[in-house]
Amino acid sequence: MEKRILAAVDGSQKGFQAVSILGHLLRGQSDFQLILFHCLQQLPTLAPGELCTISEEACRLPISAQERLGNAILQKAHGLLVEKGFPERGIELKVKLDSVDPAQDILKEAQAQDVSTIAVGRRGRSQLENLLLGSVSSKVAQYAGNRSVWVIDTPTHETHKALIAMEAESDARHLMSYACKHIAPVPGIHFTLLHIMPPVPPTFWDDGHILDPSERKDRQSRVEKWRADWTLRIEKLMEETCNSLKECHVPEKNIDLRIIPTREGIARDLLNLIAEQQYHLVLIGKKSFHERKPFLMGSHANKILQNAKGTIICLVDSK
Numbered sequence: 001m002e003k004r005i006l007a008a009v010d011g012s013q014k015g016f017q018a019v020s021i022l023g024h025l026l027r028g029q030s031d032f033q034l035i036l037f038h039c040l041q042q043l044p045t046l047a048p049g050e051l052c053t054i055s056e057e058a059c060r061l062p063i064s065a066q067e068r069l070g071n072a073i074l075q076k077a078h079g080l081l082v083e084k085g086f087p088e089r090g091i092e093l094k095v096k097l098d099s100v101d102p103a104q105d106i107l108k109e110a111q112a113q114d115v116s117t118i119a120v121g122r123r124g125r126s127q128l129e130n131l132l133l134g135s136v137s138s139k140v141a142q143y144a145g146n147r148s149v150w151v152i153d154t155p156t157h158e159t160h161k162a163l164i165a166m167e168a169e170s171d172a173r174h175l176m177s178y179a180c181k182h183i184a185p186v187p188g189i190h191f192t193l194l195h196i197m198p199p200v201p202p203t204f205w206d207d208g209h210i211l212d213p214s215e216r217k218d219r220q221s222r223v224e225k226w227r228a229d230w231t232l233r234i235e236k237l238m239e240e241t242c243n244s245l246k247e248c249h250v251p252e253k254n255i256d257l258r259i260i261p262t263r264e265g266i267a268r269d270l271l272n273l274i275a276e277q278q279y280h281l282v283l284i285g286k287k288s289f290h291e292r293k294p295f296l297m298g299s300h301a302n303k304i305l306q307n308a309k310g311t312i313i314c315l316v317d318s319k
Contacts, residue, residue, distance in 0.1 A: 027085030
């Protein structure tokens, strides 16, 4: 299962761009296997508003034509990977004919192939369309179970800078393990380990009255102790991650550690940093996808997924 990636190819220009980006990132990586997977949906044969008076079978594209079209798309994607330097022997081609729900077919194939990661391109739907309809990339991210998902937004900033967004400790250790196995082997990656400190918790807020000087001093000392304890815990976690990356032959000069306070909110602060620093990859835990419906309830991972531009969002499983 390790280092086997199911790369979904939809045949669009953005889809082919995503394949090129993936091939360029993983060029020369002989221990990776890429399974190029295309779901061929039925082509519409009627104009909008027309009533189909013939049988459903007559409306279907013949299997032979589906096979030719699907294989042509996969061969083009295969050529792009090889052109970018990905080893040809590590590429497998697979097509699904008569696809009704590409997202479900991608998830089923990922399970059948026992892959650790699914890679999908983002086709550029608006936020409203994603909310109401659900894009393939969003559905795959939500229902991928114990598999990590790469969502490639094209064009991507190919800066070789990777942001590891460390939030909860359990998530951070999964991110560390995944980064060491899948990202650290890529030459020249510069890692930023980032933690955005949450706002002061409600237990330290004022108690509904104006504090006198002694109360303010006591409150301030307790807030400072909370910040110091929190920072110490995160620093230890970052040091552990840094050491793991160095054991994977990442030079120490290619690792930055940052702990910053929340300004506009964790998700918004992350999005601002992604835009400012033009990160090539962003690794974030997708634990929240298991706990709620992200399209309606919202989560940090989902906000980053829907709004980050020009990057590869790596939603890492944290079960």
